[in-house]
Amino acid sequence: MSVQLKQIQAILKAKATPETKASHEKFVPGKEKIYGVKMPVLNELAQLFKAGGFELVEELWKAGSLEEKTLAVKILGKIAKKDPERSLKLTQLFAQHIGNWAVCDAMGMQGLKPILKTHQKEIFELAWKYNSSKDFWQRRLSLVLAEWYTRIKELHPEIKRLVANLENDDEYYVKKAVVWIKRNLAKGK
CATH class of the missing domain: 1.10.1240 (Methyltransferase, Methionine Synthase (B12-binding Domains); Chain A, domain 1)
Incomplete structure (x- = not known):
């Protein structure tokens, strides 16, 4: 130590x-x-x-x-x-x-x-990797990794695909992330 x-x-x-x-x-x-x-x-x-x-x-x-x-x-x-x-x-x-x-x-x-601006591609690769994980925390992480990017309109289609994959997820904390990201997208944030 x-x-x-x-x-x-x-x-x-x-x-x-x-x-x-x-x-x-x-x-x-x-x-x-x-x-x-x-x-x-x-x-x-x-x-x-x-x-x-x-x-x-x-x-x-x-x-x-x-x-x-x-x-x-x-x-x-x-x-x-x-x-x-x-x-x-x-x-x-x-x-x-x-x-x-x-x-x-x-x-x-x-x-x-x-590194959000300089490593967008790698961060989205991680988001996609975790989007279909068996671990629900990783599925939540897939959306949280994309949260900052909700302020960039050109990335909305990709973020919406990440969200769509998890819209029917049964896990409470994944559902909360889906609502959060959808709200950010709706704000045009």
Whole structure:
């Protein structure tokens, strides 16, 4: 365990509150350990520890709590431009172990944010790969990866095809993503 991970875990323990833990357990059901730390603290930690790079991102993900995984994705979102290929590979690795909507959405909306414009083709390839997955979190991720692109009218037909494939999905969190993306498309966002 790296010194940085030990420091982060000590901060997470110190900043955790029973109220935040109860809130996370209610609104982010899953099997991950939860410290009970508010998002603004994770945002500060991402800024503070981004120099830890890809190694810290992987170590945080493996540590496995809700906050550690979220922090891993937030740091990835700050450094993805340094090595887009590695960032895409990490996203694929992490996508195998999504346990809740919060981590799924952070991955789709924050983890690759710096490379959305430069790696659109690769991101859509991932979205299509996950669109027919047996894992419902990956199916949700397929739509969340495309969310940012809903503001680009020329991409609406492809996004609509991703959505159409999942419109009759039985999983609650996939249904929620379908409604979300359709709403964004309707706004012309």
